[in-house]
Amino acid sequence: MKVLKFLIPLAIFFTLVGFLFKGLYLDPREVPSPLIDKPAPEFALTQLDKPEQTIRRADLLGKVWMLNVWASWCEACREEHPHIVEFARLKALPIYGLDYKDQREPAEQWLAERGNPYDASLFDASGRVGIDFGVYGVPETFIIDKQGVIRFKQIGALTPEVLAGTVLPLLRKLNG
Amino acid sequence: MVDARRFLAAALLALAVSMPALAADATPVPASAPSASATDATVKFEAPTATLTAADPALEARMLAITGELRCLVCQNQTIADSHADLAVDLRQQVREMLQRGQTPDQIRRYMTDRYGDFILYRPPLKATTAVLWFAPVVLPVIALAALVIVIRRRARMADDEFEPEPMLDDDAAAQPLARPGTLA
Numbered sequence: 001m002k003v004l005k006f007l008i009p010l011a012i013f014f015t016l017v018g019f020l021f022k023g024l025y026l027d028p029r030e031v032p033s034p035l036i037d038k039p040a041p042e043f044a045l046t047q048l049d050k051p052e053q054t055i056r057r058a059d060l061l062g063k064v065w066m067l068n069v070w071a072s073w074c075e076a077c078r079e080e081h082p083h084i085v086e087f088a089r090l091k092a093l094p095i096y097g098l099d100y101k102d103q104r105e106p107a108e109q110w111l112a113e114r115g116n117p118y119d120a121s122l123f124d125a126s127g128r129v130g131i132d133f134g135v136y137g138v139p140e141t142f143i144i145d146k147q148g149v150i151r152f153k154q155i156g157a158l159t160p161e162v163l164a165g166t167v168l169p170l171l172r173k174l175n176g
Numbered sequence: 177m178v179d180a181r182r183f184l185a186a187a188l189l190a191l192a193v194s195m196p197a198l199a200a201d202a203t204p205v206p207a208s209a210p211s212a213s214a215t216d217a218t219v220k221f222e223a224p225t226a227t228l229t230a231a232d233p234a235l236e237a238r239m240l241a242i243t244g245e246l247r248c249l250v251c252q253n254q255t256i257a258d259s260h261a262d263l264a265v266d267l268r269q270q271v272r273e274m275l276q277r278g279q280t281p282d283q284i285r286r287y288m289t290d291r292y293g294d295f296i297l298y299r300p301p302l303k304a305t306t307a308v309l310w311f312a313p314v315v316l317p318v319i320a321l322a323a324l325v326i327v328i329r330r331r332a333r334m335a336d337d338e339f340e341p342e343p344m345l346d347d348d349a350a351a352q353p354l355a356r357p358g359t360l361a
Contacts, residue, residue, distance in 0.1 A: 034294075
């Protein structure tokens with residue numbers, strides 16, 4: 001009985017410590033996307049450099065592909081971009097850009113200066129497709145499987161660690 | 177005397193435990209503080225008046241009623257109704273258009289949670305994953321009060337000589353200092 005009197009407050013204390021400790025490593029900006037394992041939203045957007053050519057969701061079915069949301073006004077994209085250029089050299093999967101709430105001219109210049117890793121960039125001036133993908137912090141990256149289902153979402157910049165440690169293994173699984 | 181103070185301390189502790197529940201109800205930051213998130217370099221801002229097409233005040237009021245309960249994911253802790261972030265401006269326009277098309281507030285909230293998850297709702301739905309959030313503010317004070325009642329009852333049954341002697345009552349009050357250090361602990 002005497003022991004219990006000490007153990008109960010101690011247990012409560014360590015439960016609280018446990019919650020607070022876990023809280024140290026939670027990033028409130030990383031909201032779990034409800035879109036994971038759901039079909040990617042429908043879209044039909046023109047290409048950034050070819051305004052007369054439209055790409056639709058259905059065009060990309062049958063292959064595992066990456067959608068990288070970027071914009072010329074986005075600071076964090078500047079840090080992320082070299083890693084995507086590097087990753088594109090592996091030709092591991094087709095990479096499509098989603099140029100989010102941008103203008104054609106600065107966007108094309110941005111790619112010309114920094115290298116263009118994209119098979120094509122979809123031009124989303126109004127940001128409507130971005131909203132359908134639940135984009136709220138550019139850059140964001142999605143991996144979409146052969147059936148058009150979203151399998152992975154990265155909020156914020158991709159890093160070489162994420163590309164090598166998460167994206168490539170996922171790719172092997174989806175293609176395997 | 178000693179018991180009374182201990183009970184008071186326990187009651188205060190119970191109150192403190194239930195404080196987070198009260199904090200959860202706090203109102204969001206007012207719109208007049210856009211500078212709070214201006215440091216976020218990836219956020220685009222727009223003058224709030226630029227897209228306020230308040231052609232229809234009734235529609236605008238309904239739009240604000242709905243977006244006032246939606247979290248702006250760019251500058252978290254603000255609502256979509258009073259955020260100046262670009263995405264919030266777009267989502268307000270989206271809600272306006274959905275209302276014009278005759279969609280219900282429930283359909284609009286569904287549209288938002290389909291894209292951004294329950295996190296966008298300032299009133300989280302009651303489901304298995306949010307049960308702790310909803311019930312902890314009720315359950316924790318109940319546990320605290322139950323513990324308090326048990327302790328009081330047990331102490332009421334105890335004989336007087338099981339307590340530490342109280343100098344104020346046992347001795348001549350005038351001859352003693354008000355409280356001797358160490359006797360109250």
